[in-house]
Amino acid sequence: MPEKVVTRFAPSPTGYLHVGGARTALFNWLWARRSGGTFLLRIEDTDLKRNTPTAARQVMQDLRWLGIEWDEGPEVGGPHGPYWQSERLDLYNRCVRQLVEAGGAYYCFETPEELDAMRAQAEAQKKGFLYPRPERFPSEQDVEKARAEGRPVTVRFALPMEKPLVVDDLIRGRITFSPAELGGDFIILKSDGFPTYNFACVVDDYHMEITHVIRGQEHLMNTPGQKALWEALFPDRPTPQYAHMSVTVSDTGGKLSKRERPQTLRTALQKMADVNPNEVVAIGLTGVGGITAGQLQSFLHGETTPDIPVIEAIAKHVGVRLPEINIVDFFRSGYLPETMVNFLALLGWNPGDQREIMTVEELIHSFDLTRLTKSNSLFDRKKLLAFNTEHLRIEPPEKVLAHFQAYLQEVGSPVRQADEATLARIVKLCEGARTFEDIERKSVFAFVADDAIEYEEKAVQKVLLKDRALEILRQVRQRLAGMDPLTEQGIEEMLRGLAEERQVGLGKVAQPLRVALSGTTISLPIFDSVSLLGKERTLQRIDRTLTRFEANAQA
Secondary structure, eight states: SSSOEEEEEOOOSSOOHHHHHHHHHHHHHHEEEEEEEEEEEOBBOOOOTTOTOOOOOOOHHHHHHTOOOSBBTTTTTTTTTTOGGGHHHHHHHHHHHHHHTTTSEEEEEOOOHHHHHHHHHHHHTTOOOOOOSSOOOOHHHHHHHHHTEEEEEEEEEEEESSSSSSEEEEETEEEEEOOOTTTSOOOEEEEOOOBHHHHHHHHHHHHOOOOOEEEEGGGGGGGHHHHHHHHOOTSSSOOOEEEOOOOOEEETTTOOOOHHHHHHHHHHHHHHHTTTTTIIIIIIIIIIGGGGGGHHHHTTTTSOOOOOOHHHHHHHHHHOOOOOOBBHHHHHOOOOOOOOOHHHHTSSSSSSSOOOOHHHHHHHOOGGGGBBBBEEEEHHHHHHHHHHHHHHHHHHHHHHHHHHHHHHHTTTTGGSSSSSSHHHHHHHHHTOOSSHHHHHHHGGGGOGGGOOOOHHHHHHHIITTTHHHHHHHHHHHHHHOOOOOOOHHHHHHHHHHHHHHHHHHHHHHHHHHHHHOOOOOOOOOOOOOHHHHHHHHHHHHHHHHHHHHHHHHHO
16 A cells, blocks of 8 residues: 555535535545645546536535645546546446456346345345345356346345454444345446446545545445455455544434435425425426426425525525535535634544634644544534634635625625725624625625615514604704715714714614615614715615605604
8 A cells, every 4th residue: 555645535426515525525635634645536426317417516616615625636637537437437347347257246137126026025034135146157148138138237246255344444443244234245337337336436446546535434334345345356455544434413403414405495395385296386486497397296295306506496486595504505605614624624523622713724733533533523503603703703804805705706796796995894894793694684785776775674663663763864864964074983973962962872863774774774883884875875765765654654
């Protein structure tokens, strides 16, 4: 085995990069960086039925957003390419032939229905299913005959059954498996000519010279079969060192899963339609995101899941907020990549001291596989928000500004039209904000047309139509109109002076003005809000508010 550490992240393009996958990528990247090694990206796209067209591209975008750059892989190249498994079929076929010719693998021809019947029989007999290895392995003539009959032709690995399979795991120690636990001989080449995951990843890990396989605990049951395959194919080199990370559980209970987003939407739609899928089709969702009526019904019945952009388009259409699961979700919710890296690194690992807020450089310097934990880790969203609040405070202002600009572009916010100086001012005014979403929400009023302001009903009832607020607002308008120049200090002095005259708190003067300008009770500091809008636009918004609501107040 090469002395140089080589790690890999090998996602399947069946969905976007979720937090579990991002943690796997991060730990492999940190170990490579800590060891002065190589981090490799490989796309395992052999499951043709489950691959989605946008997933691989988004995974790479998300890794780069997090700052996880790969040394070898797609769009980068390297000596071990190609890095898409679908482009490596010749290599897999050679390895399959090698095993078949050595008697380590064999052809089989059962249909899915026949296999289901075998499993049902084993279940009826209260036995674990163990594939029955034939006494005589099928010949090439048998293969030709089966194909002529239209039967599926697959290849199974002849799993060594005579002794236990032993895995030495860097986190969990030595684990012993009975071959029967794996269900006996397993498929390595599917009837469509593509290799299975367990086979392709072993071949690639060998040829790409991977030294460490750091992955989630859910892969632990794959490891003994992969180790047996490696020893049958590549006896010249020891297997990589394995480290299976602990499970990350959601703060809502259960394993954190990328299925939470579509399930949240499915549940919401079923409630909207009184659990009647036909009703949902009838409320006008057909066509949203390009979905057909049949696809919509299939989704609602739990039979299929549309591509992620379709899920997001429907959720936006019906006003359902989906939980952040994929990395791009956190980007669109206004989190910093430095926050995500810091937070993910502490899910199942610790630096050995009391530190929590850490820079990437500190994480690399401290990272050690011996400090990965066996116990489950909690994805605590409240803690994540606290981390983001702190990183917004400590990251260099120019970096925060660049991230804010990228966020505004991604979500298509009107605030993106502001120049850099104005955006920097807005960020500074929102000191203590938890996310960019908070900052955008407070500032967006200044970048929409004056007549596009929508008044929040709660703000109207609790602020504008109470305590003679419109009368105060009219006084504010008169005094603002006479101010020249209009400065934050002058605005503050005027509002405080009016509050003293009327013997009320500043809020009774400032809040009606805030609602008039933004339509809500949430904005930038009121003095800065007026300054940002300018006198003319401020007066126009006040006039529009008075015109619209004075009659209501009198009534």
